[in-house]
Amino acid sequence: xxxxxxxxxxxxxxxEGIGRGTVRGLDSLGFGASLIWDALGWLLLGPRRGQxxxxxxxxxxxxxxxxxxxxxxxxxxxxIGIMLAIQGIYQLKRFGAExxxxxxxxxxxxxxxxxxxxxxxxxxxxxxxxxxxxGTMTINQxxxxxxxxxxxxxxxxxxxxxxxxxxxxxALVIWADLVSLVAAGFYITADLGxxxxxxxxxxxxxxxxxxxxxxxxxxxxxxxxxxxxxxVDGASVEGGAEGVGRVTTNxxxxxxxxxxxxxxxxxFATTRG
Amino acid sequence: xxxxxxxxxPQPVIEVSGLVTHYGExxxxxxxxxxxxxxxxxxxxxxxxxxxxTLLRHMLGLEKATSGSIKLLGRELTSMSELELYDLSKKMxxxxxxxxxxxxxxxxxxxxxxxxxxxxxxxxxxxxMMRMKLEIVNLAGFEHLAPAELSGGMIKRxxxxxxxxxxxxxxxxxxxxxxxxxxxxxSLDELIxxxxxxxxxxxxxxxxxxxxxxxxxxxxxxxxxxxILTVGTVEEVRSSxxxxxxxxxxxxxxxxxxxxxxxxxxxxxxxxRD
Numbered sequence: 001x002x003x004x005x006x007x008x009x010x011x012x013x014x015x016e017g018i019g020r021g022t023v024r025g026l027d028s029l030g031f032g033a034s035l036i037w038d039a040l041g042w043l044l045l046g047p048r049r050g051q052x053x054x055x056x057x058x059x060x061x062x063x064x065x066x067x068x069x070x071x072x073x074x075x076x077x078x079x080i081g082i083m084l085a086i087q088g089i090y091q092l093k094r095f096g097a098e099x100x101x102x103x104x105x106x107x108x109x110x111x112x113x114x115x116x117x118x119x120x121x122x123x124x125x126x127x128x129x130x131x132x133x134x135g136t137m138t139i140n141q142x143x144x145x146x147x148x149x150x151x152x153x154x155x156x157x158x159x160x161x162x163x164x165x166x167x168x169x170x171a172l173v174i175w176a177d178l179v180s181l182v183a184a185g186f187y188i189t190a191d192l193g194x195x196x197x198x199x200x201x202x203x204x205x206x207x208x209x210x211x212x213x214x215x216x217x218x219x220x221x222x223x224x225x226x227x228x229x230x231x232v233d234g235a236s237v238e239g240g241a242e243g244v245g246r247v248t249t250n251x252x253x254x255x256x257x258x259x260x261x262x263x264x265x266x267x268f269a270t271t272r273g
Numbered sequence: 274x275x276x277x278x279x280x281x282x283p284q285p286v287i288e289v290s291g292l293v294t295h296y297g298e299x300x301x302x303x304x305x306x307x308x309x310x311x312x313x314x315x316x317x318x319x320x321x322x323x324x325x326x327t328l329l330r331h332m333l334g335l336e337k338a339t340s341g342s343i344k345l346l347g348r349e350l351t352s353m354s355e356l357e358l359y360d361l362s363k364k365m366x367x368x369x370x371x372x373x374x375x376x377x378x379x380x381x382x383x384x385x386x387x388x389x390x391x392x393x394x395x396x397x398x399x400x401x402m403m404r405m406k407l408e409i410v411n412l413a414g415f416e417h418l419a420p421a422e423l424s425g426g427m428i429k430r431x432x433x434x435x436x437x438x439x440x441x442x443x444x445x446x447x448x449x450x451x452x453x454x455x456x457x458x459x460s461l462d463e464l465i466x467x468x469x470x471x472x473x474x475x476x477x478x479x480x481x482x483x484x485x486x487x488x489x490x491x492x493x494x495x496x497x498x499x500x501i502l503t504v505g506t507v508e509e510v511r512s513s514x515x516x517x518x519x520x521x522x523x524x525x526x527x528x529x530x531x532x533x534x535x536x537x538x539x540x541x542x543x544x545x546r547d
Binding site for chain 1: 333334335355356358359360361362363365367369370371373374375376377386387390391445
């Protein structure tokens with residue numbers, strides 16, 4: 001232990017901890033970037049290398065990530081659409097401008113809430129599942145088994161998940177846009193005595209292709225982030241079942257954090273000028 | 274197989290020369306030289322921490338050595354690219370300690386996976402080959418079950434079926450009888466010998482189970498703390514005058530009793546408590 005003449009080691013330990021954490025974080029970022037690069041390589045050059053990406057696992061992943069998520073995405077996007085309508089009408093009533101709620105709902109859902117809530121749901125549902133699967137496979141030597149069978153794990157496991165995520169997350173966002181706008185429409189027409197046709201017309205007049213694309217572009221970035229975070233966390237597993245639990249939790253926390261931060265940066269970058 | 278016949282084969286299937294490897298600062302293998310010949314069953318034995326699993330992982334191309342050479346079927350493994358290694362992998366089969374069957378697939382799909390990935394055979398032919406291999410390991414009719422529905426011994430048998438489905442030149446098995454009762458363990462020993470006899474492959478088995486090693490080995494390599502203690506036939510190893518060999522044989526590779534500091538020192542080179 002340090003004697004009275006020496007510097008207190010606690011701040012040094014804290015500094016060392018920060019340094020180690022930073023190195024680990026950079027290491028994970030580098031691993032994630034190399035995974036995407038590798039995945040692209042196998043997707044494009046797989047057939048030439050004698051290991052093409054097979055469609056069946058991609059479709060299976062699409063079912064799991066996309067189709068099976070439809071009920072929960074529908075329920076939450078409808079709820080958030082209605083909530084936005086309730087809050088909007090309540091606040092705008094103070095200015096006698098409650099009919100303007102359609103603007104808030106249409107832009108809010110397509111540009112922000114539909115991609116964000118869908119991304120968070122998919123990170124919780126599929127990002128964690130990916131991390132758990134990778135973690136369990138690593139512990140059970142299944143990744144080693146793939147390698148010694150001459151099967152590249154990135155081509156076999158990462159590419160199908162990445163492709164499925166890149167297709168299904170934007171598709172889910174389009175679905176969430178529709179469901180939330182329809183649900184909000186039912187509430188708004190009932191509350192404000194507006195006809196459904198008028199609501200639809202007003203929404204279509206307001207929304208441009210750019211607004212929908214804004215949400216979709218974000219969802220593509222979220223899809224890549226969820227997959228890479230799930231795989232990087234899953235591959236970092238240590239220990240047994242407890243380790244798998246830890247990487248699964250990490251994948252959810254890291255995935256949601258990455259999505260929210262990216263969302264803010266994306267909004268900032270695309271609304272300048 | 275007679276040892277003399279084994280030694281008459283001039284070209285080894287696996288040739289390890291001067292293999293040195295480190296985990297961090299610590300040297301795990303201290304210059305291993307070993308030749309394994311066509312058609313023999315070579316058992317690599319040693320206690321915990323002897324380096325036998327590390328040696329196996331190097332022979333499979335799963336680890337990079339610090340220095341030295343490993344030739345598998347005449348091809349240098351240590352300088353091989355990833356794609357060359359994948360190509361060579363088609364000529365070897367591996368049965369991992371826990372089976373390493375993919376839980377998302379049935380037993381049949383697991384066994385067929387190498388065929389699906391590496392051949393252009395039609396589905397019907399692949400299914401026939403899969404059933405043949407399952408029959409060899411006494412698992413005929415189990416192809417529709419999930420790995421979770423199999424017992425420990427059955428999982429290992431299925432792993433052997435997957436390992437030999439491509440008729441590899443070399444079969445590796447990591448601790449095949451670990452965690453199994455003596456009856457199942459003996460039946461797996463018989464299976465390894467039957468596979469070698471039926472398919473004519475070279476077999477490398479890593480184990481710490483003496484009884485099993487003596488039952489199946491043509492030759493035994495005994496490892497101790499990253500060095501080869503002895504290589505020879507069962508009789509040669511049994512009658513070795515090397516004190517360390519006799520010590521290990523008599524203790525049946527039971528784990529040495531170490532205190533925590535000695536254990537950490539062995540693991541990390543020095544005790545982190547120092």
